[in-house]
Amino acid sequence: MKGIGGFYYVSDGKGNVFECKARGRFRREGLKPMTGDLVEFEALRGGGSIEEILPRRNALVRPMAANIDKLLLVLSAGKPAPDLILADKLLIQAEKNKIEPVILINKTDMDRIQAEAIRRQYACYAVLLTSARTNEGIGPLKEILRGKSACFAGQSAVGKSSLLNRLDPALTLETGGLSKKTARGRHTTRQAELFYIADCDAYIIDTPGFSMFETGLDKSETAVYYPEFRIAAQACRFASCRHDKEPDCAVKAAVERGDIPRERYERYIRIIHSLEEK
Numbered sequence: 717m718k719g720i721g722g723f724y725y726v727s728d729g730k731g732n733v734f735e736c737k738a739r740g741r742f743r744r745e746g747l748k749p750m751t752g753d754l755v756e757f758e759a760l761r762g763g764g765s766i767e768e769i770l771p772r773r774n775a776l777v778r779p780m781a782a783n784i785d786k787l788l789l790v791l792s793a794g795k796p797a798p799d800l801i802l803a804d805k806l807l808i809q810a811e812k813n814k815i816e817p818v819i820l821i822n823k824t825d826m827d828r829i830q831a832e833a834i835r836r837q838y839a840c841y842a843v844l845l846t847s848a849r850t851n852e853g854i855g856p857l858k859e860i861l862r863g864k865s866a867c868f869a870g871q872s873a874v875g876k877s878s879l880l881n882r883l884d885p886a887l888t889l890e891t892g893g894l895s896k897k898t899a900r901g902r903h904t905t906r907q908a909e910l911f912y913i914a915d916c917d918a919y920i921i922d923t924p925g926f927s928m929f930e931t932g933l934d935k936s937e938t939a940v941y942y943p944e945f946r947i948a949a950q951a952c953r954f955a956s957c958r959h960d961k962e963p964d965c966a967v968k969a970a971v972e973r974g975d976i977p978r979e980r981y982e983r984y985i986r987i988i989h990s991l992e993e994k
């Protein structure tokens with residue numbers, strides 16, 4: 717369920733949680749239990765010991781979570797201002813790891829026009845408009861999550877924990893405000909933690925917000941992870957086209973025609989140029 721200070725909290729799936737230590741050999745093998753892991757453990761008096769980490773279906777580094785079907789990328793339509801470069805990088809990471817992204821544009825109660833503007837940029841993804849304040853979108857979100865495991869991701873204070881509290885009103889996760897000075901989040905959630913939501917039979921991992929993220933990809937491989945580029949890219953003159961300064965680029969032509977959102981394309985260029993600088 718979560719790890720804090722060398723202790724791992726393991727659920728037996730029957731409502732019992734065991735405070736476990738991990739076997740020393742994990743450390744020697746460079747392995748560490750992650751939130752979302754399936755493990756074999758031995759229950760001891762007053763705690764337990766993790767003996768085995770079962771093979772992972774997938775594992776994300778940022779946020780740190782294993783065995784997830786869907787990545788819930790939460791963006792704020794109000795404050796904090798959405799960092800869409802960060803969002804695009806998280807989408808790239810999801811595509812690369814074959815995890816289905818779902819974009820939640822939260823805080824629609826603060827700025828609906830902004831929410832709609834963001835939605836238009838991500839037309840090739842599943843997008844849901846939500847408000848943890850008014851409860852908008854919570855019913856449809858439950859249907860998206862039914863029977864799945866999912867993980868929240870996003871900046872601090874976009875409303876990840878608040879949405880989780882709405883999914884299961886019995887949860888009373890601490891939620892935080894914005895710092896008055898910086899209008900950034902205060903980082904209320906400290907570690908990734910898994911919750912079972914009985915209402916939609918889903919496992920959801922709440923995660924701490926973050927703002928810095930590198931995809932760790934090469935600039936030539938990045939475009940592959942833009943679903944809306946895929947069809948157009950087949951018609952580029954060069955198979956290796958990065959859709960930047962190359963001639964006869966069909967992706968750029970699609971941007972000009974308005975078939976690919978210009979904002980997405982321009983951020984893509986910023987992302988690959990920053991990779992070049994590195």
Ligand SMILES: Nc1nc2c(ncn2[C@@H]2O[C@H](COP(=O)(O)OP(=O)(O)OP(=O)(O)O)[C@@H](O)[C@H]2O)c(=O)[nH]1
Pocket residue numbers: 822823824825826846847848849850871872873874875876877878879890891892893894901902903904905906923924925926
């Ligand atoms: N107006 C409005 N405020 C919201 C909404 N969702 C969350 N908030 C507020 O935004 C603040 C941050 O919410 P959290 O749920 O703590 O955000 P978080 O993404 O979990 O933040 P970290 O744990 O720091 O990553 C709190 O003051 C919430 O009450 C919403 O839909 N509308």
Ligand SMILES: [Zn+2]
Pocket residue numbers: 949952953957958959960962964965966967968
């Ligand atoms: Zn091209």
